[in-house]
Amino acid sequence: xxxxxxxxxxxxxxxxMADYERDEGYEQARAVFDKYDAKSLIDEVKKANLRGLGGAxxxxxxxxxxVPQDTGKPVYLVVNADEGEPGTFKDKYxxxxxxxxxxxxxxxxxxANNVHKAYIYIRGEYVQPYLILKKAxxxxxxxxxxxxxxxGKGYDLEVVIHRGAGAYICGEETGxxxxxxxxxxxxxxxPPFPAVVGLFGCPTVINNVETLxxxxxILRRGAEWFADLGSEKNGGMRLFSVSGHVxxxxxYELPMGVPLSEIIYTHAGGIRGGRELKAVVPGGLSAAILxxxxxxxxxxxxxxxxxxxxxxxxxxxxxxxTTCMVTALMVTMRFYAHESCGQCxxxxxxxxxxxxxxxxxxxxxxxxADIDNMADICSFMGGTTICALADGAAMPLRSYPQKFRPxxxxxxxxxxxxxxxxxxxxxxxxxxxxGTQARAIL
Amino acid sequence: MNHAxxxxxxxxxxxxVAKYETKRAPILEILxxxxxxxxxxxxxxxxxxxxxxxxxxxxxxEVMTFYTLFYAKPRGKKCLRVCRTLTCALLGAADxxxxxxxxxxxxxxxxxxxxxxxxxxxxxxxxxxxxxxMQVDDDEYVGAVTxxxxxxxxxx
Numbered sequence: 282x283x284x285x286x287x288x289x290x291x292x293x294x295x296x297x298m299a300d301y302e303r304d305e306g307y308e309q310a311r312a313v314f315d316k317y318d319a320k321s322l323i324d325e326v327k328k329a330n331l332r333g334l335g336g337a338x339x340x341x342x343x344x345x346x347x348v349p350q351d352t353g354k355p356v357y358l359v360v361n362a363d364e365g366e367p368g369t370f371k372d373k374y375x376x377x378x379x380x381x382x383x384x385x386x387x388x389x390x391x392x393a394n395n396v397h398k399a400y401i402y403i404r405g406e407y408v409q410p411y412l413i414l415k416k417a418x419x420x421x422x423x424x425x426x427x428x429x430x431x432x433g434k435g436y437d438l439e440v441v442i443h444r445g446a447g448a449y450i451c452g453e454e455t456g457x458x459x460x461x462x463x464x465x466x467x468x469x470x471x472p473p474f475p476a477v478v479g480l481f482g483c484p485t486v487i488n489n490v491e492t493l494x495x496x497x498x499i500l501r502r503g504a505e506w507f508a509d510l511g512s513e514k515n516g517g518m519r520l521f522s523v524s525g526h527v528x529x530x531x532x533y534e535l536p537m538g539v540p541l542s543e544i545i546y547t548h549a550g551g552i553r554g555g556r557e558l559k560a561v562v563p564g565g566l567s568a569a570i571l572x573x574x575x576x577x578x579x580x581x582x583x584x585x586x587x588x589x590x591x592x593x594x595x596x597x598x599x600x601x602x603t604t605c606m607v608t609a610l611m612v613t614m615r616f617y618a619h620e621s622c623g624q625c626x627x628x629x630x631x632x633x634x635x636x637x638x639x640x641x642x643x644x645x646x647x648x649x650a651d652i653d654n655m656a657d658i659c660s661f662m663g664g665t666t667i668c669a670l671a672d673g674a675a676m677p678l679r680s681y682p683q684k685f686r687p688x689x690x691x692x693x694x695x696x697x698x699x700x701x702x703x704x705x706x707x708x709x710x711x712x713x714x715x716g717t718q719a720r721a722i723l
Numbered sequence: 724m725n726h727a728x729x730x731x732x733x734x735x736x737x738x739x740v741a742k743y744e745t746k747r748a749p750i751l752e753i754l755x756x757x758x759x760x761x762x763x764x765x766x767x768x769x770x771x772x773x774x775x776x777x778x779x780x781x782x783x784x785e786v787m788t789f790y791t792l793f794y795a796k797p798r799g800k801k802c803l804r805v806c807r808t809l810t811c812a813l814l815g816a817a818d819x820x821x822x823x824x825x826x827x828x829x830x831x832x833x834x835x836x837x838x839x840x841x842x843x844x845x846x847x848x849x850x851x852x853x854x855x856x857m858q859v860d861d862d863e864y865v866g867a868v869t870x871x872x873x874x875x876x877x878x879x
Contacts, residue, residue: 367808367847405755405792406848408862441742446751446790449846463747463776465789481744524810524851531852566809566847598810598851612812616846622789 287534289379328504330516335489338582358399366565368596371520372490380417386493449620468668512538515581525599538579564593567673569680611639617674628671647693799841808847
């Protein structure tokens with residue numbers, strides 16, 4: 282199968298300027314100024330059905346067309362490289378192996394939106410990727426591909442790299458903008474949307490690293506070719522991050538709509554040790570869980586939504602039949618309780634309550650009513666907050682007990698009995714100690 | 724320790740501020756740069772940053788406490804951040820954190836009394852392909868972590 286972005290993913294290798302230019306690098310960015318005006322470029326990206334690959338899946342060209350050009354204010358481009366959705370690591374691969382592909386995508390997107398200043402917000406823990414990106418940026422400035430009068434085309438474009446400092450919520454686009462303005466990363470109430478009122482009160486385009494990195498391919502081979510690679514309304518390919526109980530975890534670039542079963546068994550080498558599949562998180566931690574009998578689904582935004590889950594960031598987390606779903610959900614909710622920014626009560630309180638209930642269950646003090654209580658809490662978390670973090674927490678919170686209810690019931694009963702009878706309920710980080718049945722897994 | 728800003732540091736900070744539209748915007752980069760120099764951010768540094776960026780000290784405090792990568796106290800010379808989110812948890816992270824705790828005689832989130840080691844149990848670091856993983860110091864990702872690998876990092 283043809284590879285696009287991932288053909289640059291050579292282990293231990295970074296395509297610096299000379300390498301990248303030998304491989305058609307920057308040809309599209311150079312040509313775009315003569316081949317297109319802003320409108321025809323946006324139309325081309327619309328035709329390609331390129332979706333927002335950070336997780337929301339919003340059509341990229343349509344997003345661009347919302348940016349007003351008549352406000353008298355500058356328009357900013359903000360690149361979301363704050364890759365934080367658990368189970369996702371693809372943007373790190375792009376930056377590490379082919380940083381100039383991202384920079385070329387940035388030039389194309391900037392031209393389409395009349396942007397002369399772009400910020401790349403990279404997560405604070407990505408120290409090596411940051412250093413690589415910084416060096417690539419210096420190379421691009423030295424060549425005159427960034428800065429003033431780029432490619433001699435009379436167009437100015439400054440790019441600044443900005444490091445985050447460890448907060449999941451800053452991956453949410455308005456939390457990111459707040460952070461970039463020097464504040465706590467607390468998401469903004471919308472509308473107004475960033476396209477209209479974004480960074481420093483100006484119209485702002487926010488795109489994910491991967492979304493931008495497909496732009497040079499779309500211009501090189503044409504929008505129709507790109508659209509045809511994928512499924513209906515889901516153009517092209519995307520990078521699936523596969524981890525967990527598979528033989529070959531890693532990043533796999535596959536067409537939109539590829540069956541989940543093919544990702545797991547053909548590309549990721551199947552389940553480790555020949556065990557059986559139990560469950561899969563298909564699109565990052567915030568996606569509803571799927572049972573083993575649901576993996577025939579095509580992995581695009583629309584098919585996964587129809588199944589009650591989401592394509593999200595394409596972080597595929599695979600669990601084999603040794604996995605305890607109660608403990609897995611406890612670990613999941615611990616994450617949201619830790620990462621909630623605290624602005625909205627349903628999220629701040631809800632994630633904490635649920636985490637404490639699950640921890641208590643794992644400690645052997647669960648009650649039969651806990652399962653319905655959690656469902657109740659879940660029902661007021663979704664759709665009641667400023668941003669989607671609570672919705673993301675609600676997805677696993679609703680789906681795990683729904684799809685594995687007998688296991689939740691049995692776990693509560695069994696752990697309680699264990700504690701009461703033989704005192705084997707000693708814990709490490711809220712997890713039953715190894716050796717007890719419940720701990721077979723984590 | 725002396726956390727005073729030399730002219731060289733001041734120049735470095737000025738160069739960062741010059742890239743941004745407002746003075747406040749680069750606060751994360753400013754704090755990060757100072758922390759890379761001094762190891763942690765004192766109350767005095769917070770106040771100085773507020774003055775330098777022309778914002779109230781409370782705004783610096785808000786930022787310091789919101790983000791996990793800023794430290795108000797000295798950390799150990801060696802810093803272990805063991806990931807505990809789902810993929811790493813599926814592959815044994817809880818045992819690894821417990822092992823490191825026992826080895827160091829401290830709980831996650833603490834620093835050894837001799838100031839040699841700090842241990843943290845952290846949320847996803849974006850390296851699930853090498854799970855279970857940990858970050859050693861501020862720049863090195865270590866994958867396929869085992870108790871033996873932890874023992875190699877903790878030399879005691």
